[in-house]
Amino acid sequence: MTHHHDKPFKCPYCEYEMELSTAVEDDSVVPHPGAISICINCGEAGFYAEDLSVRKITPDEYALFDDETKSLLARIKLLCLSNIRIS
Numbered sequence: 001m002t003h004h005h006d007k008p009f010k011c012p013y014c015e016y017e018m019e020l021s022t023a024v025e026d027d028s029v030v031p032h033p034g035a036i037s038i039c040i041n042c043g044e045a046g047f048y049a050e051d052l053s054v055r056k057i058t059p060d061e062y063a064l065f066d067d068e069t070k071s072l073l074a075r076i077k078l079l080c081l082s083n084i085r086i087s
């Protein structure tokens, strides 16, 4: 399910502006503070803030992710980067 944000938000890594988000695995999930957001432009992962802007994940926070989450984030980033090269 695609979620329409009240206001556009920018990727904290590449500044790409977005106004829509889609859940990766569970369509019932909507953006909320603390949830992971992945930029469709550069594939980097960030955390939603209270105002649903996105901030970078610190190295210490990333280190706390389990291996399954790190693997999923890496695969999604590769997909995003592949799409950039194709288009």
Ligand SMILES: [Zn+2]
Pocket (backbone or CB within 6 Å): 011, 012, 013, 014, 015, 016, 039, 040, 041, 042, 043, 044
């Ligand atoms: Zn980005």
